[in-house]
Amino acid sequence: MAADWLQKLVDDGVISADQLTEAEQIASSMGIKVEEALVKNGYTTDAVIAECQANAFGHEFVDLTETEIPPSVVEMVPESVARENTVVPLGLAGESLVIAISDPLALDVMDKLRFILNREIDIKVSSKEQIQTAINRHYGQSETESVDSMLQEFTETAIDFTQTESSEGITVEEDESSPVVRLINLVISEAVAMRASDIHIEPFEDRVRIRYRIDGVLVERDSPPRRLLGALISRVKIMASIDISEKRRPQDGRIKTRAGGADYDLRISILPTNHGQAIVMRILDRENIKVGIRNLGFSEDNYRTFQNIIRRPNGIFLVTGPTGSGKTTTLYSALGELNRPDRKIITAEDPVEYYLPGINQVEVKSSIGMTFSRIIRSMLRQAPNVILVGEIRDMETADMAIQASLTGHLVFSTLHTNDAPGSITRLIDMGVQPFLVASSVMAVMAQRLVRVVCTKCKESYKPDPGELKQLEITSEEIANADFVRGRGCNNCQHTGFRGRKAVFELMTMNSTLRDMTFRREPTQNLRRQARLAGMATLVDDAKLKAIEGITSLSEVVKLGMGGH
Numbered sequence: 342m343a344a345d346w347l348q349k350l351v352d353d354g355v356i357s358a359d360q361l362t363e364a365e366q367i368a369s370s371m372g373i374k375v376e377e378a379l380v381k382n383g384y385t386t387d388a389v390i391a392e393c394q395a396n397a398f399g400h401e402f403v404d405l406t407e408t409e410i411p412p413s414v415v416e417m418v419p420e421s422v423a424r425e426n427t428v429v430p431l432g433l434a435g436e437s438l439v440i441a442i443s444d445p446l447a448l449d450v451m452d453k454l455r456f457i458l459n460r461e462i463d464i465k466v467s468s469k470e471q472i473q474t475a476i477n478r479h480y481g482q483s484e485t486e487s488v489d490s491m492l493q494e495f496t497e498t499a500i501d502f503t504q505t506e507s508s509e510g511i512t513v514e515e516d517e518s519s520p521v522v523r524l525i526n527l528v529i530s531e532a533v534a535m536r537a538s539d540i541h542i543e544p545f546e547d548r549v550r551i552r553y554r555i556d557g558v559l560v561e562r563d564s565p566p567r568r569l570l571g572a573l574i575s576r577v578k579i580m581a582s583i584d585i586s587e588k589r590r591p592q593d594g595r596i597k598t599r600a601g602g603a604d605y606d607l608r609i610s611i612l613p614t615n616h617g618q619a620i621v622m623r624i625l626d627r628e629n630i631k632v633g634i635r636n637l638g639f640s641e642d643n644y645r646t647f648q649n650i651i652r653r654p655n656g657i658f659l660v661t662g663p664t665g666s667g668k669t670t671t672l673y674s675a676l677g678e679l680n681r682p683d684r685k686i687i688t689a690e691d692p693v694e695y696y697l698p699g700i701n702q703v704e705v706k707s708s709i710g711m712t713f714s715r716i717i718r719s720m721l722r723q724a725p726n727v728i729l730v731g732e733i734r735d736m737e738t739a740d741m742a743i744q745a746s747l748t749g750h751l752v753f754s755t756l757h758t759n760d761a762p763g764s765i766t767r768l769i770d771m772g773v774q775p776f777l778v779a780s781s782v783m784a785v786m787a788q789r790l791v792r793v794v795c796t797k798c799k800e801s802y803k804p805d806p807g808e809l810k811q812l813e814i815t816s817e818e819i820a821n822a823d824f825v826r827g828r829g830c831n832n833c834q835h836t837g838f839r840g841r842k843a844v845f846e847l848m849t850m851n852s853t854l855r856d857m858t859f860r861r862e863p864t865q866n867l868r869r870q871a872r873l874a875g876m877a878t879l880v881d882d883a884k885l886k887a888i889e890g891i892t893s894l895s896e897v898v899k900l901g902m903g904g905h
Contacts (some may be wrong), residue, residue, distance in 0.1 A: 344399030372826025395466035544617035795833035
């Protein structure tokens with residue numbers, strides 16, 4: 342039936358047959374509905390889709406922009422029920438309650454409403470956007486103040502936050518009830534509640550954009566008026582003890598705050614752009630690094646190998662991957678496991694992100710000559726057992742780390758390369774002697790994060806055969822697989838994903854690989870040899886997690902397309 346009404350969009354000339362085919366492919370790979378893919382690609386709008394569905398299934402389409410709903414009717418459906426199911430009551434028809442819904446095929450929602458409201462339900466169809474606007478209009482904002490309502494307040498109140506030197510200092514006094522202070526506090530607590538890893542406040546010509554990064558994907562929130570920019574920046578700078586008069590140079594700072602009953606550290610970065618200063622607040626949740634090694638997402642083989650590596654008395658263990666791939670969390674988990682009274686652990690970090698009890702942490706400060714290599718040199722005089730070097734960036738740091746490993750220390754560090762074998766070549770390219778690399782590196786682990794399918798709305802489905810073929814999934818694997826995707830619900834902000842798990846590529850050095858390193862063989866040869874020795878690649882590990890029903894195939898495809 343669904344195919345028929347979608348075909349009608351083509352027949353009526355709303356979209357082309359090619360656009361429909363493309364949307365079907367996107368929907369299949371991303372695990373979303375075809376109509377969502379059409380809207381996402383900008384081929385049509387929510388309202389057009391809703392009207393077409395209403396006609397196809399014999400329901401009345403209602404335009405809610407002009408509709409006023411009496412308060413007595415609004416009271417019949419609790420706000421939480423309306424928001425959770427994206428429905429709004431319109432009135433009574435005899436004993437039945439008439440509601441507006443965006444998907445006339447959502448029979449489970451209607452059954453749930455009949456049960457909760459204990460009355461018969463008649464439906465009319467409207468677009469999701471119009472229903473959400475109607476909920477906000479008729480229920481008011483939720484009991485607790487929200488960012489949206491505050492921005493509404495700002496838009497309606499013409500407070501003049503002009504960007505003059507004098508006003509920047511005045512608008513953001515420490516008064517906790519001042520509107521800008523409340524707005525910044527709300528943005529932080531909302532981002533924490535939505536499990537965001539960072540908050541981006543970006544100025545443009547006519548607006549200021551606020552975005553949160555949730556599970557690695559940026560989500561846009563409402564935009565405050567442009568005139569608030571100066572006050573917002575000043576407030577953040579005051580909280581982070583940053584000089585508010587400096588506007589031309591990049592600045593960094595830290596904020597300690599409480600949100601949702603927990604303590605958070607926020608790392609602040611301010612960058613001057615052509616439209617003003619842009620702010621990124623990185624939310625550092627101390628609970629994140631208390632992840633046990635068991636919970637990182639290792640397969641059984643990788644878990645056993647990893648445990649053996651971190652218990653060796655000396656050698657270098659490298660973790661590689663792009664920014665935000667969870668390298669720090671993995672290394673801190675390893676340090677947490679090794680953090681016993683009989684071991685001395687020292688770290689050199691730039692900057693120290695999380696504070697670990699029982700571990701000596703040193704911050705890199707290049708401005709006064711406290712570089713990685715200089716810290717390592719001094720560290721060795723402190724007789725440590727385990728050393729963590731935040732990142733190997735140059736030959737000097739690499740040389741010092743290798744010397745430390747050869748003199749009987751266990752050294753952990755990170756490197757920015759795409760895969761595990763590439764790290765060996767990178768060290769040699771930096772200028773480290775191949776025989777030193779061959780004798781000191783004991784293992785390299787590349788990692789990435791893939792999104793986990795939301796447990797509340799996940800459903801099994803049969804993937805497209807082309808997709809399975811592209812990922813080289815064997816018929817035997819398909820027979821034992823449980824492929825899942827998320828429908829999208831309130832628990833996952835309708836994305837179908839909630840949380841992330843790491844996927845790993847763990848290459849342990851053996852005599853053949855050491856030999857090849859010594860002979861400066863290229864990365865592809867090292868990679869081939871490592872696979873022969875049993876190394877599972879990042880894509881292999883992600884496939885395993887998709888087969889087990891932890892992540893979706895769309896995440897594996899994304900990883901494969903990255904060319905890793």
